[in-house]
Amino acid sequence: MLRKKRQQTIQTTEKTLELLQIVASGHRDLNINDLSQKLKIGREEVLLLLVAMENRGMVSWDNSKKIYNPGGEVRDMIKKLARCFSRTCPVQVAPVLP
Secondary structure (H helix, E strand, O other), rough: OHHHHHHHHHHHHHHHHHHHHHHHOOOOOOOHHHHHHOOOOHHHHHHHHHHHHHHHOOOOEEOOOEEEEHHHHHHHHHHHHHHHHHHOOOOOOOOOOO
């Protein structure tokens, strides 16, 4: 029983990350049915994942366009990651030629 629960948790996590990737990739014309087909899960599960992600700030609902967009938490994570990478792997800037 515990093994099955772990497997379900991993699958749900995989679908959540896949859904975030889809939203972040700019597929603006995908509705719930499209997302359900892309993820190969039911509409209800897609909605539950989106609501959970919205509660955590990972996605936000645009009521005028009827789409989900990456949320503020994703933007904050990007900024933090950019700072982290700039410290560990500074970007080499090419010198400006006259």
